[in-house]
Amino acid sequence: MWLRYNRGMSKSSSSRKKSPKSRSGNQKSGFWRFMFRAGALGLVLLAGWMVYLDAVVTSRFEGRRFEVPSRVYARPLELYDGASVSAGSLVRELELSGYRPGDGVRAGTYQRNGGRFVISTRGFLFPDGEEARRRLSLVVSGDRVSSFSVLAGPSAAIVRLEPARIGGIYPAHREDRVLVQLEEVPELLPQGLMAVEDRRFYDHFGVAPLSIARAMLANIKAGGIVQGGSTLTQQLVKNFFLSREQTLVRKGNEALMSILLELHYDKDDILETYLNEVYLGQAGTRSIHGFGLASQFYFGESLKDLAPHQLALLIGMVKGPSYYNPRRHPERATSRRNLVLDEMAEAGLLAEPELAKQKSRPLGVSAKPSFTENRYPAYIDLVHRHLARDYQQEDLQSEGLRIFTTLDPAVQHASETAVSKTLPKLANADELEAALVVTAKDTGEVLALVGGKDPQFAGFNRAVDAHRPMGSLIKPFVYLTALEQPDRYTLITPVKDQAFTLEFDDGRLWQPKNFDKEERGEVPLHLALSKSYNLPAVRVGLDIGIPNVQQTLRDFGVTTPISDYPSMLLGSVSLAPVDVAQLYQGLATGGFNTPLRTIREVTDADNEPLSRYNLKVDQVADPAAVHLVQYAMQETMQEGTGRSAYYTLPDQLTLAGKTGTTDDGRDAWFAGFSGDLLAVAWVGRDDNGPTVLTGASGALPVWSSMMSQIPQHGFSPVMPDGVQYHWVDAEAQALTGEGCANARLVPFITGSEPVMSTDCNGNIGRQIRSWFEGLFQ
Amino acid sequence: MIKVTSIRFAPLALALALAGCASGPGGGSIYVPMGGGEPSRAPEPPRTAEPEQNSEREPEPRVWRKSEEPAVSEPEQPSRTPSYRESGDALPAAAVTLIRDADQRLQQGDSAGAISSLERAQRIAPRSAEVYFKLAEAYVAGDNLGAAEQFTLKGLSLAGNNSSLQRSGWLLLADIRRARGNVAGASQAEDRARAL
Numbered sequence: 001m002w003l004r005y006n007r008g009m010s011k012s013s014s015s016r017k018k019s020p021k022s023r024s025g026n027q028k029s030g031f032w033r034f035m036f037r038a039g040a041l042g043l044v045l046l047a048g049w050m051v052y053l054d055a056v057v058t059s060r061f062e063g064r065r066f067e068v069p070s071r072v073y074a075r076p077l078e079l080y081d082g083a084s085v086s087a088g089s090l091v092r093e094l095e096l097s098g099y100r101p102g103d104g105v106r107a108g109t110y111q112r113n114g115g116r117f118v119i120s121t122r123g124f125l126f127p128d129g130e131e132a133r134r135r136l137s138l139v140v141s142g143d144r145v146s147s148f149s150v151l152a153g154p155s156a157a158i159v160r161l162e163p164a165r166i167g168g169i170y171p172a173h174r175e176d177r178v179l180v181q182l183e184e185v186p187e188l189l190p191q192g193l194m195a196v197e198d199r200r201f202y203d204h205f206g207v208a209p210l211s212i213a214r215a216m217l218a219n220i221k222a223g224g225i226v227q228g229g230s231t232l233t234q235q236l237v238k239n240f241f242l243s244r245e246q247t248l249v250r251k252g253n254e255a256l257m258s259i260l261l262e263l264h265y266d267k268d269d270i271l272e273t274y275l276n277e278v279y280l281g282q283a284g285t286r287s288i289h290g291f292g293l294a295s296q297f298y299f300g301e302s303l304k305d306l307a308p309h310q311l312a313l314l315i316g317m318v319k320g321p322s323y324y325n326p327r328r329h330p331e332r333a334t335s336r337r338n339l340v341l342d343e344m345a346e347a348g349l350l351a352e353p354e355l356a357k358q359k360s361r362p363l364g365v366s367a368k369p370s371f372t373e374n375r376y377p378a379y380i381d382l383v384h385r386h387l388a389r390d391y392q393q394e395d396l397q398s399e400g401l402r403i404f405t406t407l408d409p410a411v412q413h414a415s416e417t418a419v420s421k422t423l424p425k426l427a428n429a430d431e432l433e434a435a436l437v438v439t440a441k442d443t444g445e446v447l448a449l450v451g452g453k454d455p456q457f458a459g460f461n462r463a464v465d466a467h468r469p470m471g472s473l474i475k476p477f478v479y480l481t482a483l484e485q486p487d488r489y490t491l492i493t494p495v496k497d498q499a500f501t502l503e504f505d506d507g508r509l510w511q512p513k514n515f516d517k518e519e520r521g522e523v524p525l526h527l528a529l530s531k532s533y534n535l536p537a538v539r540v541g542l543d544i545g546i547p548n549v550q551q552t553l554r555d556f557g558v559t560t561p562i563s564d565y566p567s568m569l570l571g572s573v574s575l576a577p578v579d580v581a582q583l584y585q586g587l588a589t590g591g592f593n594t595p596l597r598t599i600r601e602v603t604d605a606d607n608e609p610l611s612r613y614n615l616k617v618d619q620v621a622d623p624a625a626v627h628l629v630q631y632a633m634q635e636t637m638q639e640g641t642g643r644s645a646y647y648t649l650p651d652q653l654t655l656a657g658k659t660g661t662t663d664d665g666r667d668a669w670f671a672g673f674s675g676d677l678l679a680v681a682w683v684g685r686d687d688n689g690p691t692v693l694t695g696a697s698g699a700l701p702v703w704s705s706m707m708s709q710i711p712q713h714g715f716s717p718v719m720p721d722g723v724q725y726h727w728v729d730a731e732a733q734a735l736t737g738e739g740c741a742n743a744r745l746v747p748f749i750t751g752s753e754p755v756m757s758t759d760c761n762g763n764i765g766r767q768i769r770s771w772f773e774g775l776f777q
Numbered sequence: 778m779i780k781v782t783s784i785r786f787a788p789l790a791l792a793l794a795l796a797g798c799a800s801g802p803g804g805g806s807i808y809v810p811m812g813g814g815e816p817s818r819a820p821e822p823p824r825t826a827e828p829e830q831n832s833e834r835e836p837e838p839r840v841w842r843k844s845e846e847p848a849v850s851e852p853e854q855p856s857r858t859p860s861y862r863e864s865g866d867a868l869p870a871a872a873v874t875l876i877r878d879a880d881q882r883l884q885q886g887d888s889a890g891a892i893s894s895l896e897r898a899q900r901i902a903p904r905s906a907e908v909y910f911k912l913a914e915a916y917v918a919g920d921n922l923g924a925a926e927q928f929t930l931k932g933l934s935l936a937g938n939n940s941s942l943q944r945s946g947w948l949l950l951a952d953i954r955r956a957r958g959n960v961a962g963a964s965q966a967e968d969r970a971r972a973l
Contacts, residue, residue: 440900
């Protein structure tokens with residue numbers, strides 16, 4: 001653009017060079033000739049300038065008129081009979097979605113009476129269809145929804161609330177807006193705006209000398225400035241194309257460009273653009289543009305739901321969004337609003353009784369903006385990374401995409417609380433950091449993510465970027481690999497818990513030890529896992545072969561290179577918490593890998609679907625073998641290294657999990673799951689220094705604290721095909737009676753159960769069952 | 778019925794109640810509201826140097842015989858036992874509504890829409906075999922047989938001892954495998970269905 005401008009300038013200087021040559025004629029004609037030439041030159045310059053301005057106006061107006069940031073939404077809360085939600089988190093959820101306590105009749109309000117709620121939804125256009133406006137009635141008791149019914153609106157057994165907006169992906173200039181169309185805004189808005197700012201908008205050609213005079217008159221009459229002299233077109237041009245400096249040249253440009261704009265486009269087009277462009281406030285670095293977003297920002301309501309006095313306030317704020325900021329200067333804002341209401345009445349837009357009523361209303365501004373930016377920095381960071389696989393950054397910043405994530409605000413809240421409340425109680429808390437990942441066990445949806453001890457701080461995202469040795473978290477995969485060979489390993493196979501030395505080819509020695517430095521001789525495999533003994537894990541791992549364990553890890557989702565040194569059997573493999581969550585997903589779902597997702601769908605601004613990220617399952621292990629590992633991981637919680645979880649959790653909540661600790665307590669891990677949730681907690685130091693913590697004393701308290709805040713189902717896996725439970729006496733390696741000493745009900749892959757039987761007195765009998773069976777054959 | 782393996786000194790009533798709660802083969806998942814039960818012991822502050830493994834030797838698990846079950850014993854010893862059950866969850870009404878919606882969309886040839894509804898149903902009822910079989914059907918309609926086979930397998934893993942669910946799952950699997958050209962796998966699945 002500026003090239004054209006410069007070319008114009010150089011043309012003028014070259015014509016000036018020519019002019020001295022022609023100074024030979026008489027003085028008078030020379031003067032006129034000069035004047036003529038100067039005038040012609042001026043016209044050429046002006047024409048050139050107009051061409052330039054015209055190009056500026058049309059290119060900006062024709063092309064992408066607005067860069068609209070992408071909107072990121074939390075998952076919508078589904079309400080139905082039996083839905084799992086506590087009254088407290090329902091209220092939090094409603095507030096996040098911009099609901100206000102009220103009569104429950106007006107859209108966007110709810111009424112609560114103990115556990116009884118009446119909620120008036122606003123409706124929402126989801127990618128798979130419209131959720132209509134409804135008035136709902138329901139009761140929350142025992143953390144469950146009951147007596148769900150639709151009081152008004154289309155009947156439905158299940159209804160989605162509008163999803164909370166949890167972030168945006170902004171253009172570099174940080175302008176935020178919600179685009180509105182002229183036909184969808186309340187008529188009072190454009191009419192009121194014209195009454196105050198530009199009464200002859202539909203009659204003038206871009207500038208209106210008469211309006212300026214009228215404005216001056218009105219201002220004198222009102223004893224203050226109520227009207228500006230610029231037309232709406234001029235204001236738009238000023239905001240759209242020009243800098244804020246107040247010079248005559250700029251005023252001239254403004255007028256010229258306004259005329260040009262009017263020549264090219266019709267009035268409605270200009271008005272609609274104005275409604276979306278006008279600057280109406282600031283939230284941190286994010287600027288609030290247009291009436292659509294301003295309505296949400298100041299009232300938490302959609303523009304079409306605003307009352308006349310609310311529209312009047314927004315119209316009044318055009319004059320000075322910060323001076324008339326209703327949150328900071330409510331008195332100023334009120335008197336400005338009332339002036340606008342008077343203007344509306346004078347223009348015949350409001351009848352007298354209505355005017356008085358509207359003027360008497362309080363401002364009705366929400367206490368804080370319903371959407372606080374960057375509330376969940378770690379989560380949004382992961383969303384960004386997932387989006388970057390399929391989208392260009394510039395499209396995300398400007399195309400107004402709608403991104404529907406899987407974030408569950410209740411679980412996120414519980415996770416943040418768990419980290420920030422638990423960490424300070426640990427020893428040397430100052431140097432500790434933490435990460436927590438929570439997913440929905442059967443869908444792989446990432447529900448919550450905490451990337452550090454200050455969850456609001458957008459810094460190093462440990463949940464995604466801290467790659468740490470996984471320690472004993474690897475053991476379930478070692479034993480799974482073994483249990484997939486039922487002819488060699490069962491849960492009661494005795495494994496040696498004795499020290500040994502490995503000598504490598506280069507002469508180096510490796511002597512693994514148990515955490516407690518003890519040796520127990522022989523232990524059944526299930527106990528070796530639930531107590532997390534190191535020596536049996538290494539022995540079993542070496543016996544079945546490191547390549548087989550590596551293959552299991554790869555099948556379950558490890559994509560990074562895995563060491564083939566025996567120390568990998570004690571977890572020298574480094575993973576980020578989110579990778580561990582992916583790995584454990586397969587264990588939790590009985591051998592079905594479920595890719596972790598943060599995004600369900602992306603649509604464009606018109607709700608056309610761009611991408612769907614569907615649920616996927618992929619069977620990667622024998623469900624029967626996984627079931628046996630789940631048994632030992634449940635035992636971990638009941639009798640093993642994870643049992644301190646029940647200091648804070650109710651007994652009924654059956655769980656499965658695994659602790660992990662690396663050398664000198666550098667990493668404390670806990671990974672585990674209930675029926676509904678899978679969570680991975682990590683605690684350690686950023687400098688990788690030693691701590692006095694273990695998985696059980698460092699990470700498990702964070703994990704348990706999160707779990708204790710969420711109502712959920714216990715873990716109780718469905719017994720898969722090819723598994724049978726038997727009462728066995730592990731010491732005797734024999735089947736036994738249910739009531740006998742040492743009897744334990746243990747799952748076996750069919751055919752791998754012991755052949756021998758023992759009675760309660762320890763008398764081993766071979767094939768007792770067969771003998772009985774023989775009797776009846 | 779009750780899977781109690783290593784209860785030590787626990788009263789029968791408690792054992793029954795907890796085991797009944799915690800496992801209960803054939804029942805649905807056990808829902809535990811927040812603070813849904815008293816913690817078994819008074820909460821302790823997190824300890825800083827708890828060894829990951831028991832430093833003290835575990836006492837041999839002592840199991841009492843049924844005839845010797847004490848009527849009352851120390852309540853501070855909780856009884857917990859690995860839980861399992863023999864069938865998946867029944868479908869809640871809301872999920873049934875969504876599945877009907879998916880059926881309608883399938884009839885209109887909108888398999889993507891059907892999958893969308895079924896994924897909503899799956900989030901509500903993630904442990905019901907039916908939802909996964911329906912997803913498999915929608916993927917068959919959408920001509921994605923690979924995904925269809927995986928969802929059928931997932932459904933089968935939740936069918937438990939419900940033989941009619943098992944049968945529909947194996948027959949569905951047989952159809953899908955045959956359509957994928959896996960004749961051996963198809964007849965294997967058919968054999969499984971026939972054996973029920």
